Amino acid sequence: MSRTVERAIVEPERTVGALKTAKKGPQLYVRAERAAKGFNRTWLLAAAVVILFVASILLGSYTVTVPDFFTIVWAHLTGGEKIPGASFIVMENKLPRAIVGLLTGLAFGLSGALFQTMLRNPLASPDVIGISHGASASAVVAIVVFGASGATVSAAALLGALAVALLIYLISRGGNLRGSRGNAAGNRLVLAGVGIAAALGAVVNFLMTRADIRTAAEALIWLNGSLNPATWERIGTLLPALCVLLPLAAGLAKPLRLLELGDDTAAGLGVRVGAVRLGLVLTAVALAAVATAAAGPVSFVAFLAGPIARRVTGKPSLPASALTGAVIVLAADYFAYNLAPLLLDGTVLPVGVVTGALGAPFLLWLLATSNRKDA
Amino acid sequence: MTSTTAASSGKRERTVTAPNGTETGPQLYVRAEVRARKGKQPAWLLAAVVVLAIACGASLAVGARAIPLETVWDALAHFDPADGNHAVVHARIPRTVLGLLAGGALGLAGAAMQGVARNPLADPGIMGVNAGAALAVVGGIYLFGITGLTGYIWFAFLGAAVAATVVYLLASTGRDGATPVKLALAGAALNAGLYSLMNVVLVSSQDTLDRFRFWQVGSVAGRDWSVILPGLPFLAAGALLVLCSGRVLNTLALGDDLARGLGQRVGLSRGIVALGVVLLCGSATALAGPIAFLGLVIPHAVRFFTGPDYRWILPFSLALAPALLLGADVVGRVALPPGEVPAGIMTAIIGAPVFVWLVRRGKGASL
Numbered sequence: 001m002s003r004t005v006e007r008a009i010v011e012p013e014r015t016v017g018a019l020k021t022a023k024k025g026p027q028l029y030v031r032a033e034r035a036a037k038g039f040n041r042t043w044l045l046a047a048a049v050v051i052l053f054v055a056s057i058l059l060g061s062y063t064v065t066v067p068d069f070f071t072i073v074w075a076h077l078t079g080g081e082k083i084p085g086a087s088f089i090v091m092e093n094k095l096p097r098a099i100v101g102l103l104t105g106l107a108f109g110l111s112g113a114l115f116q117t118m119l120r121n122p123l124a125s126p127d128v129i130g131i132s133h134g135a136s137a138s139a140v141v142a143i144v145v146f147g148a149s150g151a152t153v154s155a156a157a158l159l160g161a162l163a164v165a166l167l168i169y170l171i172s173r174g175g176n177l178r179g180s181r182g183n184a185a186g187n188r189l190v191l192a193g194v195g196i197a198a199a200l201g202a203v204v205n206f207l208m209t210r211a212d213i214r215t216a217a218e219a220l221i222w223l224n225g226s227l228n229p230a231t232w233e234r235i236g237t238l239l240p241a242l243c244v245l246l247p248l249a250a251g252l253a254k255p256l257r258l259l260e261l262g263d264d265t266a267a268g269l270g271v272r273v274g275a276v277r278l279g280l281v282l283t284a285v286a287l288a289a290v291a292t293a294a295a296g297p298v299s300f301v302a303f304l305a306g307p308i309a310r311r312v313t314g315k316p317s318l319p320a321s322a323l324t325g326a327v328i329v330l331a332a333d334y335f336a337y338n339l340a341p342l343l344l345d346g347t348v349l350p351v352g353v354v355t356g357a358l359g360a361p362f363l364l365w366l367l368a369t370s371n372r373k374d375a
Numbered sequence: 376m377t378s379t380t381a382a383s384s385g386k387r388e389r390t391v392t393a394p395n396g397t398e399t400g401p402q403l404y405v406r407a408e409v410r411a412r413k414g415k416q417p418a419w420l421l422a423a424v425v426v427l428a429i430a431c432g433a434s435l436a437v438g439a440r441a442i443p444l445e446t447v448w449d450a451l452a453h454f455d456p457a458d459g460n461h462a463v464v465h466a467r468i469p470r471t472v473l474g475l476l477a478g479g480a481l482g483l484a485g486a487a488m489q490g491v492a493r494n495p496l497a498d499p500g501i502m503g504v505n506a507g508a509a510l511a512v513v514g515g516i517y518l519f520g521i522t523g524l525t526g527y528i529w530f531a532f533l534g535a536a537v538a539a540t541v542v543y544l545l546a547s548t549g550r551d552g553a554t555p556v557k558l559a560l561a562g563a564a565l566n567a568g569l570y571s572l573m574n575v576v577l578v579s580s581q582d583t584l585d586r587f588r589f590w591q592v593g594s595v596a597g598r599d600w601s602v603i604l605p606g607l608p609f610l611a612a613g614a615l616l617v618l619c620s621g622r623v624l625n626t627l628a629l630g631d632d633l634a635r636g637l638g639q640r641v642g643l644s645r646g647i648v649a650l651g652v653v654l655l656c657g658s659a660t661a662l663a664g665p666i667a668f669l670g671l672v673i674p675h676a677v678r679f680f681t682g683p684d685y686r687w688i689l690p691f692s693l694a695l696a697p698a699l700l701l702g703a704d705v706v707g708r709v710a711l712p713p714g715e716v717p718a719g720i721m722t723a724i725i726g727a728p729v730f731v732w733l734v735r736r737g738k739g740a741s742l
Contacts, residue, residue, distance in 0.1 A: 123494060123501075123559055171731055191495070191675060191734045198668040199727035202720040205592045209717075213585050220584060224574055300567040307560055344579055353574040360568030367561055368548045 041313045045323040049102070052330035056098045060338040062089050092231075097337075100230035100294055101329045101351070103238050105301060107291035109325015110249055112302030113309070113318050114284035117256055118277070119190055125303035126288040129193030132297040133200040134164025135289065136223055139296070140204050143219045144211040150229065153222060154293040161289035164200070168193045169281065189281075225298030225352030227333050234294045241290040246322075248283050253318050256280060298352040301325050304359035311366040328359050416687050419680045423694040430701035434471040435464055438708045473595045473603055473662060474701040474718065478669060480610055480659040482696025484652045485670025486677070486688045487617045490624035491648050492562075493555040498671035499656035501562040502649065505665040506569035507538025508657070512590055513573045517583045524602055527590060528661045532609075535657035541565060543649055547642070554631070593664035593719025595704055606658040613654030618693075620648045621686035628683065668723040669696045672730045679733050699726055 058064050064072075064086060072090050075082050082088075112125040119129075126132050138160020142148040148156065172189035204223070208216050221228075255276040258266040263273050288302065305328060309320035332354035340349045435447045442460050449455075450464035484499040492501060500506070511534025515521040521530065546554070546561040577584045623644045626634045631641050656670060673696040674688060681687035703721035710716050 121494065122556060123497070123563060171735055188734055192731055195672060195727045195730040195734065198672065198723040201667065202592075202723035205588070206716065206720045208588045209592055213581060216588060217578075217581050217584060220574075220577060224578065299570070303563065304567065307564075344575075347579045349575060349578060353571055353578060356567035356571030357575070360564045360566075360571070363564040364545055364561060364568075367557060367564070368545055 042317060042320045045320055045327060049323050049326045052327060052334065053098055053102055056330055056334050057094050064090055096232050096235055097227050097230040099235050101227050101333045102326050103242055104291040104295045104298060105326035105329030106322045107242060107287040108298060108301040109305030110318060110322040111284045111287035113306040113321030114249065114280055116306045117260065117316060118280050122307055124190055127299065127303050129190055130164055130168055130197035131161050131285055131288045132292060133197040135161040135292040136297055137200040137203050139222055140207050140219050143222065144207045144215055158289055158293035161292055164196060165285040168196060221350045222296045224350040225296035226350035227295055238290055238294045245283055245287050249318065252276060252280055252283060296352065298329060298355055300356040300359055301328050304328060304363055308363050308366065328355055332358050416681060420690060423691055427694050427698040430698040431471055433705045434474060434701045435467050437705045438467065469599050469603060470595045471701065473598050474704055475697045476610055477595065477659040477663040478697030478700035479693050480655040481666060481669040482673045482692035483614060483617045483689060484656040486674035486692040487620065487624065487648050488652050489674055490627060490685055491645050492558050494559050497559055499652055500667060501559060502653060503538035503542045503562050503565045503569065504535040504653060504656050504660055506566040507534035508660045509665060510534055510569045510573045513576050513583060513587055516586050517576050517580055524598060528602060531661035532657055535660055536653060538565060538569060539653040590664050592717045593666035594717035595663050596715060598662065603662060606662045609654050609658040613651045616647060616651030617655060618689055621689050623648065624685035664719060666719040666722060668726055669700060672726055676730055676733050
C-alpha cells in the first residue's frame, strides 16, 4: 500500500478536502501548518500543567520560595534538618495535594477522551455511562450506612466503579454482536451504562434524603470530589496504577484511530477489533476508577477535557486531553483552596465544585467562537 | 439495492423493483417485516393504553390504606364526603393526575429531544432544564428563604426556561446554526456549570441542602390542585407542538443535508420542536422535581415496539412514560412502610432492570 493511500484511509476528511482543491502546493503547506499547530499547542498545554503544578506548591496562603522548596525536599529525602512549619506544610499538604491533583486530572482527562473517541459520542464520558455513579453509590453507602471514612471510602469507591463496569460489560456483550450497523456492542454498552447510572443516581439521592444532615453534607463533599484528603498513601496507590495504564493507553492510541473508521475498515487494516476494544474499555475504566478512588468523582473533568483539548489543538488527541484534564483539576483546586476562602468567608470548596464552573464557560466560549463545521 | 433503502420508503421501493420484475430475498424479508410491524403497532398502542389505565386504577386504589376497586369507582361516580374511603380516593386524585401529566410530558419531551439532538444519550435534561430548575430552586431557598412547593414552582420554571434558551442560543451561534453536536455539547457544558454553582451553595449552606435534598429526588406526592393547575397551559402547548412534529423529526433523522434537500427548513423546525421540549419538561420539572430517568429511557424502550418512526414513538412514549411513573409511585407507597419512597427514585430502580433487559435482547440497531 502506498503512503498516500494509507494516509487517505487514516485521514479521510483531510484527503477529501485535498481532492476538492486539487492543488498540491497550498495543501501540503496547510497540512504541515496544521501538524505544527497541533504539536505546539500540546506543548503549550504541557507548559500550563507545569506552571500550575509549581504555582500550587509555591504560591497560595503559605508561600514557599524556590530555594526553600529544594532545601525542604532534600532534607526530607536525606533525613537532614527540617525547617519548622514549612517542611510540614510542603511535604504533608501542598506537595501531595498537587501530585494527586495532577495524576487524577491526567487520568480523568484520558479516560474521558478514550470513551468519547471509542464510542464516537461526545456525551459518553465515565460520568454519563455509569462508572462514576458506581463509585458514588458505593461510597455513599459506605459513608451513610456503615459510617466509614478515609481510605475505606476510597476502597469502596474503587470496588463500586469496577463492579459496575463489569456489570455493564457483561450486559453489553453476548446476544447479537454482529449487528448490521457496526458499533452495536458499543451502543449497547452506552445504553446499559445509562440505565444503570440512572438507578444508582436514584439510590444516592434516596440515601441523601434518609441520612442525618451532617452525614449528608459530608457525603456531598465526597460526591463533588475533593483533594482535601490527599496523602502520600493515596499517591502510593495512584502512581503505580498510572505507570501501568498510561503506557497501555499510548499503545492503544494508534489502533483506536483506525477503529474510528468503523469496525470493518479497521479489521481490514489488520486491527484485532475485539481485543483492542476490550483493552480500551479496560484501560478507560481502570483510569476512571483509580482516579475516583483517590479524589472522589471530580465532576465533569472527564467530560470537558476531550472537547476542550480538541478545540485548543484543532484535532482529537489523547495526550492533549490528558493534559487538559490536569490543567482543569490543578487550576480548579488552586481556586478552590486559595481564592474561594477569600470570597466565601473561609469555606474551602471541594475541587469538583469548581471544575464545572471553570471548564464549562471555557468550553462554551470555544463553541461560540469556533465556526468550523464539526464544532 | 440495499435493504435499508427498501425499508425507508415504500414508493421508491416500488419504482426500483418494477423494472426488475422479480424481488430478491432480503428485500422481500424487509418488506414483510415492515408490514408486520405496521400491522402490530395499533395493537401495541392499545395495550400500552390499557397498561396506563391499570396504573391509574392502581394509583387510586393502592396505598397505606388499600381500597377495593368498586369503592374507587363509587367515589369517582358519586362522591360521598362522609365516607372515609371516598375521601382517601379523592386525596389520591391530584397525585395520579400529576403522575399522568409529568410522566407524559417527560416521555414526549425525551423522544422529541433525541430526535432534535440526533443523539441517543440526549435526554430533556441536556437542554439544561433540570440544572436550570435546580439552581433556581437552590437560589430561591438560599437567597429568599422559600420553603413551600408552590414557591419552588415558579423558580423552577423560570430557571428551566432561562437555561434552555441560553443553551439554544449558544448552540445556534456560528455558521451552521444549532447542529446536533453543538446542541449536545452546549447543553452538557451549561449543565456542568450550573450544577457547579448549585453545589457551591449546597456545600456552604447546610440549611439549603437540608431542604433541597427532598425536592431533588422528584416526587408526585404532596402537590394539590393549586400546584398542578398553573402548569396545565404550558403542558398543553408543549404537547401540541411536539405531537405535531412526528413527520418533521422523521425527516430530521435523515441528517441535515438530506432534510434540507427534501425541503425542510432545518433550523426553524428544530427550534420549534426544542421549544415544545422546553415547555413540556420545564413544567414537568417545576411540578414534580427533576425525574431524570423517564425522558431518557422510555423512548429507547418504545423503539423496540415501534421501530424508528417518530409518528409512532411519540404516542407510545406519551402512554408508557406515565404508566411507569404511576406504577413506580404505587410501588413506592408500599415498598418501605410506614414511609414512602418518592416516585423519582422508584422509577429509576424499577425502570433500569427492565431497560437493561430490553437492551440485552434488542438487536442493537435501535440507535
